[in-house]
Amino acid sequence: MPYVTVKMLEGRTEDQKRALVEKVTAAVSETVDAPPENVVVFIEDMKKSNLGKNGKLQSDA
Amino acid sequence: MPYVTVKMLEGRTEDQKRALVEKVTAAVSETVDAPPENVVVFIEDMKKSNLGKNGKLQSDA
Amino acid sequence: MPYVTVKMLEGRTEDQKRALVEKVTAAVSETVDAPPENVVVFIEDMKKSNLGKNGKLQSDA
Amino acid sequence: MPYVTVKMLEGRTEDQKRALVEKVTAAVSETVDAPPENVVVFIEDMKKSNLGKNGKLQSDA
Amino acid sequence: MPYVTVKMLEGRTEDQKRALVEKVTAAVSETVDAPPENVVVFIEDMKKSNLGKNGKLQSDA
Amino acid sequence: MPYVTVKMLEGRTEDQKRALVEKVTAAVSETVDAPPENVVVFIEDMKKSNLGKNGKLQSDA
Incomplete structure (x- = not known):
């Protein structure tokens, strides 16, 4: 807790996802006063x- | 806003998804008084x- | 199946939600070839x- | 109704999923007094x- | 992990939810080979x- | 796009949510190369x- 879901278009590299998880966890942890070890991030890739x-x-746009 | 998620069994064609997005956006827009450019539709395919x-x-049924 | 979730700002009336469910069910049913009795709609109100x-x-905007 | 979503790391076999659906449906049905034929289970596989x-x-851990 | 969401009509008592969490956690743990301390259950009440x-x-039915 | 959902226990103040939205948007924007005006954040309060x-x-713990 907290549980964070990031839904975005597919195509991000594993490096981008690694940075995303690191930075989002820090942002959540410092603003809502939760220890980083309790922050879970789910990434969902969309076509x-x-x-x-x-x-x-x-896909038509 | 609004954000619409449609979860359904996989196998629909891109033509069906195109029609789904068009018709669902119109249905949402006219009934809850939201401009169509604000309606987002996410499709989730299930196995x-x-x-x-x-x-x-x-898969056994 | 399909399962549809509509997330929108709170404040819609029950009449608007009734119309939303009716029109969205019809739009989904006709475009992805699912009988209307199988279409489920979840509405989520956001603050x-x-x-x-x-x-x-x-709330600041 | 109820609608149950189980999000877990990918790699479970179809036998495990079959057992999961059977046991979770029974657990939900008996504790919240819902007929099993109304219980729907969605499984989501995460990478x-x-x-x-x-x-x-x-993937780095 | 796993993360389980149970969406159901509001009105269940805290005793029913307590039993639901206990039984669903056991069902998930034994079928997908996850320790119970890793199983998280989210309950969502619907109107x-x-x-x-x-x-x-x-509400009209 | 991206769409971010943060699910956490209720009780955070509007100031904490304001800071959360600001910092999470910045973290997502800089790591996955999306303009901040495209980042949407949904907060879900859990009991x-x-x-x-x-x-x-x-509630028993």
């Missing part, structure tokens, strides 16, 4: 063909 | 082996 | 103080 | 490179 | 006016 | 009586 905005599938 | 009903895995 | 965009809490 | 704890990506 | 089936809001 | 760990409801 463009599974995302729609303004009525349009993003 | 039958990751879905259970009545205690049974659907 | 403005629980939503952030561009680094700003929306 | 280690999409999970962070204590600021560290679990 | 009937936030649930739709077959195009109908359940 | 202790809706959270279980190691088979125990946290």
Whole structure:
């Protein structure tokens, strides 16, 4: 606790995910007063063909 | 805003997803008075082996 | 199946939610070829103080 | 109803998932007084490179 | 890990939730070979006016 | 995009949430190369009586 989910388009490298987990954990820990060892981060990769905005599938955009 | 997630069994075509995003965005926009450009749709594809009903895995059903 | 979640700012009336469920169920049913009796819709109400965009809490915006 | 989501690291066999769905459905059904035919279980498989704890990506741990 | 979410209509007592957490944790732990101290259960209470089936809001059903 | 959800025990102040949104948005933006105006943060408050760990409801812990 806290549990953080980051949903984003696929294609990020493992280096980017490593940095994301490190920086987001620090940001959560310092602002809501939770020890970093309790912060869990889930990353969810989305395909463009599974995302729609303004009525349009993003694989068409 | 609003953010809509549609979770369904995998196997739909990109044409079906395109129509889904278009029609769901229109339905949400007109009923809750939100401009279509603010409506986001996430599609999540499930495998039958990751879905259970009545205690049974659907890949067995 | 499908399972649809609509997350939006609180304050919609029960009439708006009734229309939302009716229209979204029809939109999903006709586009992905699922019988309407299998479509489930979950509505999630968000407070403005629980939503952030561009680094700003929306209760301040 | 109820709708149960189990998020876990990938790598479980279909036999484990079959047992999970059977036992979790029974546990939910008996404790909250819901008929088993109304219990739906979604399984979500996570990659280690999409999970962070204590600021560290679990594919590095 | 695993992380379990149980979404159900509101109105369950704390005793029912206590039993739910105990039994679901045991069911998950024994079937996917995870120590019970790693199993986290989130309960989400839904209002009937936030649930739709077959195009109908359940507060009307 | 990205969409970030932070689930945590209730009781944080609006000041803590304001800081959380600001710092998490910056952390996500700089690590995955997304403009801050595209980062959305959802906060979900949990009751202790809706959270279980190691088979125990946290309102009892």
